[in-house]
Amino acid sequence: MDIKHLKTFSVINRTGSFSYAAKILGYAQPTVTMHIQLLEEEFQVKLFERLGHKIKITQQGEQLLYYAEKILAFSEEAVSVFMEREVGMGKITIGANQSFSVVRLPFILKSFIAKHPSTDVSLKFGSIQEIYEQIRENVVDVAFFLTKEVQYTDLIVEKLFEESIVVVIAPDHPFCRYSALGIQDFQTENLIITQENCTYRAVIDELLQEAGVQPHSLIEINNIQAIKQLVMSGLGITVLPRVSVEYELTHNLLTEVPWKGPPLRVFTQIAYHKDKWLSPTILSFLEETRMNYL
Incomplete structure (x- = not known):
């Protein structure tokens, strides 16, 4: 059982598309198909059913998904912990819409980087829907919304400032x-x-x-x-x-x-996935952000 195969399986289930999963993961579509075939051969089950142009996870696939998500979460946690211990630096990927990137983000980043100069910071911008998908796919660790109050069942959203x-x-x-x-x-x-x-x-x-x-x-x-x-x-x-x-x-x-x-009620909000493991770097960023607003 390969971690990469489980990651592919998880992303396909979330996106409902082999081609979209390939785009997110940076693979050719035949590679994504091969990952699923190898898992199906290993466990002797059918993971997805094709219904016309749509795919649906099978009952056996649901059972494997439960364990796959846990394995992926522990894998990510282990990588983050040992990277921060041995390399002495953390990593964080931040999502934001364009308005927030111009208005608030520079001040937060300046304050955070001054305290954590060795941290590797990546920024990804997009619409609110694109940012939401990036959180769900674990492409970004935390994200900012500058809009009316948002609520998602799979995200933890903190309202920081009106x-x-x-x-x-x-x-x-x-x-x-x-x-x-x-x-x-x-x-x-x-x-x-x-x-x-x-x-x-x-x-x-x-x-x-x-x-x-x-x-x-x-x-x-x-x-x-x-x-x-x-x-x-x-x-x-x-x-x-x-x-x-x-x-x-x-x-x-x-x-x-x-x-x-x-x-005209609009709020700056910060969000992350409810099942996201929060590394020391992410926790420090969240705390620094709250200090800038509260």
């Missing part, structure tokens, strides 16, 4: 004469905002849908710096975390207009 969300415009925009803006005011404006399934976008979409408001134009960009540049050019308005526009507000490059609509 972010202040503001509506900002160019200093010469006509809305500068308004004492406050509501969601109805978006009806005639170009709204420049992050792409769907990213960060706090869902909060804005819900407000627009509930109010029956359709902006004059919706410009979607998954880059905060680009959004700010377009707003400063006078192309439209945007909604961003205050911390991401502090410099522009202070230097009169952007102007905040008070919000009179429903509360």
Whole structure:
């Protein structure tokens, strides 16, 4: 029984796809198929059934999966423990969406690396759904979400901080004469905002849908710096975390207009898998993160 074969078996079960598992693991698809065939020959069972273009784990596969997950968890734990003892350095892979990487992550990393200079830090970015999948597949150890409260049955999610969300415009925009803006005011404006399934976008979409408001134009960009540049050019308005526009507000490059609509509740949250073994390095990172917020 080979650890690599068990890992392949586990990833196929989670993704429901041989081809997707091959992509995640960095194997050619025939290699993934061979891993499963070798396991099936060793245990004399059928692990997956093909139903059209879909696959489903068998009852015997479910039994093996129980032990495979435990073996993989202990294997990962052993590698982490001995690496940190013998090499004197830890390793952590952090997932985050683009907004968080610009807004909060640099401060956390700077503080953590100053205390743990020998730690090997890897960063992976993506949408909320992509980050969630990365946690489930153990591609990342911990991940940050900057969005409304999220809940997943297989993750432990800690709410760290409620972010202040503001509506900002160019200093010469006509809305500068308004004492406050509501969601109805978006009806005639170009709204420049992050792409769907990213960060706090869902909060804005819900407000627009509930109010029956359709902006004059919706410009979607998954880059905060680009959004700010377009707003400063006078192309439209945007909604961003205050911390991401502090410099522009202070230097009169952007102007905040008070919000009179429903509360825009967005939180910085950190998450990891409920079955994840937390190495000393991961525990130290979690503690450092909490110290930066609590």
